[in-house]
Amino acid sequence: MTSALEQIAGWQTARRKLPSWAAVEGIVFPPRLSMEQCSSEATARYKAGIAQRLLASSAGTDAESVHGQAPTECVGRTFADLTGGFGVDFSFLSPLFERSVYVEQQAVLCHAARENFRLLGLRGVEIVNGNSSEALTTLHDVDLIFLDPARRDQHGQRTFAISDCTPDVLLLRDELLRRSRWVMVKLSPMLDWHKAVEDMGGCVHEVHIVAVGNECKELLLVMSGATCNEPIVCCVNDGEEFRFTPSATLPPRLADGRPRGILCEPHAAIMKAGCFGELSSRFGIAAIAPNSHLFVAPEPINGFPGRQYSIERISSMSKKELRRALEGITKANVAVRNFPLSAEQLRRKLKVADGGEIHVFGTTTASNEHIIIVGQRIFFEKKVANPS
Secondary structure (H helix, E strand, O other): OHHHHHHHHHHHHHHHHOHHHHOOOOOOOOOHHHHHHOOOHHHHHHHHHHHHHHHHHHOOOOHHHHOOOOOOOOOEEEEEEOOOOOOHHHHHHHHHEEEEEEEEOOHHHHHHHHHHHHHOOOOOEEEEEOOHHHHHOOOOOEEEEEEOOEOEOOOOOEOOOHHHOEOOHHHHHHHHHHHEEEEEEEEOOOOOHHHHHHHHOOOEEEEEEEEEOOEEEEEEEEEOOOOOOOOEEEEEEOOEEEEEOHHHOOOOOEOOOOOOOEEEEEOHHHHHHOOHHHHHHHHOOEEOOOOOOOEEEOOOOOOOOEEEEEEEEEEOOOHHHHHHHOOOOOEEEEEEEOOOOOHHHHHHHHOOEEEEEEEEEEEEOOOOOEEEEEEEEEOOOOOOOOOO
16 A cells, blocks of 8 residues: 555656656656655756757767757767666666666665666666766766765755765766766755855866756756866756856946836846846846846846846835835735845735735845835747757
């Protein structure tokens, strides 16, 4: 009964998180913790897009011609996933290679992987039930090594620092780079990417901050043995992508007076990256204040990486102005940026229910005035951007 309930719960999670797996009859699902920790299908496909581009570039192929497409044939020789887990990332990366090695310490996950990879039609797969550090010493001339270090200690508590994860990628770094052309590491989205790049010591070529549904899910580092002093940073959320180099980052231009026109809210990956000056410069928008991370534009911007709202009303925190600004509004989506109240506290103060089509932002201007912005979301026709 316990096993049956575990499989039912796993399938229910997979319907949302891994729809292509859930559609395959007979997939063996792992215990709840492994299902929680495994990558989603969206982020796994994103990693495959990165790998495909790297391999195409190394082979002298036009990277853009294969950018984001499902692989139709193997483009690499050998791939190794040293922290296999449930095998989601492995299943999307391995079709790019002639030979793929899955390494996992837990025998129960290796057993599930054997069955699942067969059902998924994966070929050229080798499953190793063992320690990642030991398995690394057996690898030679690998095109790509992937690691997703365990972010829980021996007591089951979450860890975030690279050195606190298992395996410790900092200790393995030199050996990883000796044995593989490229190394991709998945880290906690809670980490400061500047610190992560600094810790790795000049071998990081790309930083990917990956958000799904406007929630940061992963921090990916792409490394190689060649020294790189300035990595490319890519912020992506549901296909919306923004790339920059750290040296190009400038302070954002500030808006004059109260905001007007269009309110621009960057997506979660950009918020995490902190590239607000580059964003301001590239799109010609002005920040409401240095720490508010909200921007204004004279008109809607098709292609802006985030959400946009038409500014309908603006109010100070005086009761008279608030009453006039909120006239007729009983329901709203409330958010705060650089504001003395939480979103819930502001909602209670404004006496509005949650939801509806109206959006209310509490924020602070460059002149330190606390203001309320009332707006409506602007929607554009969805464009499918390159995933990496």
